[in-house]
Amino acid sequence: MSAPKIYTTVEEVIKNCKPINSLTGFNHIRPYYYVDEQNGHVYSLYGNKVVRRKPGTTKDGYLFLPLRCMDNTNCAAQLHTLVATARYGFYTAPHEVNHINGDRTDNRSCNLEILTRTAHAAKGRRDHRTLSDEARCMLAFEYYHLALHGRSKMAAGEIAKKYDIPKYAVKYQAMLAGDGYLDKLKDGMVVSVQHRSPTTLAAYSQDVLPTHGTERVGTWQSEKLIR
Secondary structure (H helix, E strand, O other), X not given: OOOOOOOOOXXXXXXXXXXXXXXXXXOOEXXXXXXXXXXXXXXXXXXXXXXXXXXXXXXXXXXXXXXXXXXXXXXXXXXXXXXXXXXXXXXXXXXXXXXOOOOOOOOOHHHXXXXXXXXXHHHHHHHXXXXXXXXXXXXXXXXXXXXXXXXHHHHHHHHHHXXXXXXXXXXXXXXXXXXXXXXXXXXXXXXXOOOOOHXXXXXXXHHHOOOEOOEOHHHOXXXXXXX
């Protein structure tokens, strides 16, 4: 995937982007905001200056933009909602926006599609069923282990790549493993161990983790557990 185009002049933004307040359901937004549906960006032309707005991230991994309304109050909109509305002309219940590649931070219009709520939920269930029970338990162990070592922001991305699942599904898979995921792990690990809470898992792992040469579970070849 090539790097997304960044516009730097007022003329480029006006030519290639759509005013957010021209979109269905967003006519209450101030007129100087523009959405670039092709690259998934939002620009502000306030004061005739081009500023690409930096999105925040919700707890579910979606990007959102704080915006200013016509009545001088603050509001916010999720970036995929803005792009999908600009691309398809509508976004209303019972329809939902789906990220085709599973990356909730990739909001280019080519990565978004409008699905019914039922179809969207069915697709999510398929994504969440791609791991065996053993692989799911191993994923949970690695996810909490990385998080406890101050790598929570990197954990989901690294594990998603390793297990070939969408990034947004990593935390859900860890939750599916349940409280007894340590007890379920076999290959090279103590079988009937009492479950330890995530707050004690880091210290506990030094005695229980299987080794692969001089490396511990972070680089252990668990791909054999995947169906």
